[in-house]
Amino acid sequence: EAMGLPLIKKVTEGKPEEELKDLETAIAQAVKGFKIEGVVTGAVESAYQSKRIQTICNRLNISCFSPLWKKNQKALLEELVAQGFKVIISGVFAYPLDGSWLGKEIDNELIERLSLLGKKFGLSVSGEGGEIETTVLDAPLFKKKIEILDSAVETKGNSGVFIIKRARLAPK
Structure with a gap:
């Protein structure tokens, strides 16, 4: 809201595989509702997090961009x-x-x-x-x-x- 953009909220229990499904549901909602073409992540070093988001983007056929990857x-x-x-x-x-x-x-x-x-x-x-x-x-x-x-x-x-x-x- 502070950016003047719509906000999608999705509650998750935080269980590793369930939270991934919840995140995919929220991103799919953004793809459908706002016609987004990709996701920008703040991943810097965590291959675990980066891979999880990349996998979701691949399944949804959207781009995944990590501009901070491996930066100091x-x-x-x-x-x-x-x-x-x-x-x-x-x-x-x-x-x-x-x-x-x-x-x-x-x-x-x-x-x-x-x-x-x-x-x-x-x-x-x-x-x-x-x-x-x-x-x-x-x-x-x-x-x-x-x-x-x-x-x-x-x-x-x-x-x-x-x-x-x-x-x-x-x-x-």
């Missing part, structure tokens, strides 16, 4: 910051990350910290291995930005999620 992860994050993206960490799932990272905006200082942890602990700087999840609150192509009005943090050990309870679209 630190450089990609730095480019997002330089281009004016506002991205927060909304999930942490690997040691030594913990709840203190949740809700933090990705900036150059945070990228440097992630890079150092990546070198020391083998983490993917961009979270490609599932170490972190992110939420985009603003981007150059957004017509409106997302403002968080109410949120909560839930943690268990070193894992945690930043839950957006209420948000609104706001003028830029």
Whole structure:
């Protein structure tokens, strides 16, 4: 909605093969309803994720484009910051990350910290291995930005999620 484009929502239980069927159903709905000709992924390093989406696209006879594939992860994050993206960490799932990272905006200082942890602990700087999840609150192509009005943090050990309870679209 922030981009001024239609949004298709599909709930999934998160079971590996079921979520794939759910994703295919949602993409098929977009193909039929909006006449899309392809999918652009944000895959950087995960052959597992890339292959799964490519397989769906092949079955639906649409293109799959992964412009970030094998790019330097630190450089990609730095480019997002330089281009004016506002991205927060909304999930942490690997040691030594913990709840203190949740809700933090990705900036150059945070990228440097992630890079150092990546070198020391083998983490993917961009979270490609599932170490972190992110939420985009603003981007150059957004017509409106997302403002968080109410949120909560839930943690268990070193894992945690930043839950957006209420948000609104706001003028830029």
